[in-house]
Amino acid sequence: MLNIDELRQLTIQRRSIRGYDESREVSHEAIRAILECARWAPSGGNGQPWEFVVVRDKETRHKIADIYMKQLEPKREMDLAVRGTAKMTGDGFRHAPVHLIILGDPRVKESYPIRTKLEKADSHFITGLANATLLIHLAADSLGLASQYVSDANSPYMETMLKVMLGIPEPLRIYHLVPIGYAKGPVAAPPRRELEEFVHYEKYDVSKLRGEEGMSQFIMTRTLQGGYGRRRLEEEQKG
Template identity: 30%
Template sequence: MDFLELAEKRQSDRAFDPERKIEPEKIKRILEAARIAPSACNAQPWHFIVVNNPELKNKIADATSTKVLGMNHFTKQAPVHILIVEENANFTSNIGSWVKNKHFPYIDIGIAAAHITLAAAAEGIGSCIIGWFDEKNIKKLLGIPSSKRILLDILLGYSTQEHRNKKRKLSDEIITYNRYEK
């Protein structure tokens, strides 16, 4: 399939086949896509933690859901969680972040997350990016130093959802050429 077909195919899946494991070679290819993602000044400010141990994965899933808000109760279904930990950027990226008042590692990690989800879709695997979780609890579960930040938890699994049509703004509402117009 071409890239636009892949982008259209990729969706945030919230129902996975909990019995179907993801083949290790597919996980390796997905992680390779993340590893080679571009980053400001080649800082590569990330560390990826793959959680596929069923017991540990369920504890991570518990840390992503909340009864109060009724959020993320589907996360136990996913057989794999990839947590992205922010690492220190290199000197030039940090200087650029300071000069331009942009935290480039956040942008870089977003790019790596997009690579993960698109690579997963290319492998026939569903994904969902989670940003709502009990970071302190997950750090404790995974031995992540308190000084580090976990920015995202990306769920991977074989989706049991039907493909949904994307509801997006029309091109002429969000794209202009050569100047900002609203």
């Protein structure tokens, strides 16, 4: 029986990994075990919206990564135009021996009560897929495997191209791509907010509400974007 210390350890040690060792294979059994965990994810109305495509073929994986790099071009251009800097996660996932394509079937929205369907069909659908995806990451980590989110898999260009390439029919949607493999090396944990900063007891403690300054400080120092933002500021100061 998994205890809280083991569960906490698993949640703390799991990392998003962006560099993979292509020479190390991942067994069929490992992928089955991971997807077995995903299948027990909670979902709105138990609609279980997920389907998975397991891609191992090297040529296909590299084509997927090429499509990813192409869709990145306007994304980078937009950040450059607005922020003057653009640092996106790269295509290291091409070397992961398995690409899991996480699909959702929106027809399961019919399993929700009518009012739920009208009010929050989309968020319930996405939440179910998110829960399955998180379990995939945790299960992979528990097996000593590395994984990552490639959320641009559902950007219009990449989703369209992947659907054609992999024969994914309508009305299925691509949610995310999750590469699975062995990490090239360890990575440091990105910072997390402290419990005291965001937990409120009995009622909301307004003294903890971040002002504009606090929020921009947070974004600039403790988020993924912040790392990039910090480097940009340093460059500006040097220049």
